[in-house]
Amino acid sequence: MPGLFSNTFGKQPQTQPMQTATAETVMQSDVFIAFRDFVYKQSGIYFTEAKKYLLEGKIAKRLLALKMTRFDEYLRHVQSSQGRAELPALYEAITINETYFFRSEPQFDAMTSVLLPEIIASKRAAGMPPAVKIWSAASSTGEEAYTMAILLNEKIKPQFPNVKFTIVGTDINNAVLESARNGIYRDYAIRNVPALWLKKYFNRDTDRYHLSDDIKRQVTFTNLNLFDAAAMRIMNNFDLIFCCNVLIYFDVASKQKVVSSLHAALNKNSYLFIGYSESLHGISKDFKLIHLPKAMVYKKE
Numbered sequence: 001m002p003g004l005f006s007n008t009f010g011k012q013p014q015t016q017p018m019q020t021a022t023a024e025t026v027m028q029s030d031v032f033i034a035f036r037d038f039v040y041k042q043s044g045i046y047f048t049e050a051k052k053y054l055l056e057g058k059i060a061k062r063l064l065a066l067k068m069t070r071f072d073e074y075l076r077h078v079q080s081s082q083g084r085a086e087l088p089a090l091y092e093a094i095t096i097n098e099t100y101f102f103r104s105e106p107q108f109d110a111m112t113s114v115l116l117p118e119i120i121a122s123k124r125a126a127g128m129p130p131a132v133k134i135w136s137a138a139s140s141t142g143e144e145a146y147t148m149a150i151l152l153n154e155k156i157k158p159q160f161p162n163v164k165f166t167i168v169g170t171d172i173n174n175a176v177l178e179s180a181r182n183g184i185y186r187d188y189a190i191r192n193v194p195a196l197w198l199k200k201y202f203n204r205d206t207d208r209y210h211l212s213d214d215i216k217r218q219v220t221f222t223n224l225n226l227f228d229a230a231a232m233r234i235m236n237n238f239d240l241i242f243c244c245n246v247l248i249y250f251d252v253a254s255k256q257k258v259v260s261s262l263h264a265a266l267n268k269n270s271y272l273f274i275g276y277s278e279s280l281h282g283i284s285k286d287f288k289l290i291h292l293p294k295a296m297v298y299k300k301e
């Protein structure tokens with residue numbers, strides 16, 4: 001059966017206007033379920049029925065970009081071995097990347113005033129090398145990781161000049177990682193940066209703020225799917241992980257899988273921050289919840 005707009009019946013008479021195929025805008029239920037399951041299996045991100053409209057809107061843009069007209073055609077493409085190259089574009093389309101500098105101030109305060117001094121002291125007491133590794137897991141465009149680098153410069157390195165710090169930012173979305181490496185931001189991203197540090201660490205052009213090369217050099221960004229347990233195994237010996245505002249996109253089973261990988265990536269006596277609206281209740285019993293004056297943190301003992 002030819003498609004609605006296919007031209008298999010021969011040449012159109014010149015008098016009739018040519019019809020152009022328009023892309024679908026509504027996804028059939030069975031296609032949505034197949035899409036949802038595929039995205040879930042690849043990334044842990046779970047689209048509930050209520051979020052169907054979001055998935056439709058985002059995938060519709062990929063249909064246009066690839067000059068496809070049907071959602072099921074796109075699904076078959078991305079599932080096929082030739083279509084694997086489309087996966088990064090799919091992740092770029094479906095992830096939500098909102099972030100900004102100094103987003104979770106109480107957590108950053110806890111990091112500089114309590115956790116890092118304690119981590120460094122306990123490494124010294126154990127005769128371990130003076131090195132600290134920090135990970136911004138699901139870093140998006142880099143604001144969280146760069147906030148850490150600014151705070152280390154301002155508050156930690158002067159106190160601990162002999163300690164080597166490593167900061168790694170990872171995300172599933174290549175476009176946000178590229179933007180993180182460029183380090184160019186707009187008003188929204190920098191609105192919480194204290195004025196003094198804005199002046200010190202950013203160069204302003206008309207409407208953009210360029211982060212200083214010195215801070216950019218202190219963070220390495222790389223692609224990593226938190227749901228890919230094999231890839232996660234290369235992440236280890238971390239002293240502090242921020243995995244904020246990403247678990248909300250996962251269901252219980254994928255949260256458990258990701259949190260178990262994060263646990264394995266941490267050293268003993270090290271810490272995990274998650275977002276304010278997130279909790280490990282019912283997800284993991286491997287951490288001890290520690291109440292600090294203004295923030296809560298999960299400790300691997």
Ligand SMILES: C[S@@+](CC[C@H](N)C(=O)[O-])C[C@H]1O[C@@H](n2cnc3c(N)ncnc32)[C@H](O)[C@@H]1O
Nearest residue numbers: 095097098099138140172173225226244245246
């Ligand atoms: C809302 S942003 C959070 C950014 C930052 N952590 C913060 O709290 O401001 C969520 C990020 O998680 C990333 N993400 C979603 N699923 C992921 C996965 N399976 N693996 C790695 N990153 C993922 C998205 O690409 C997005 O950049």
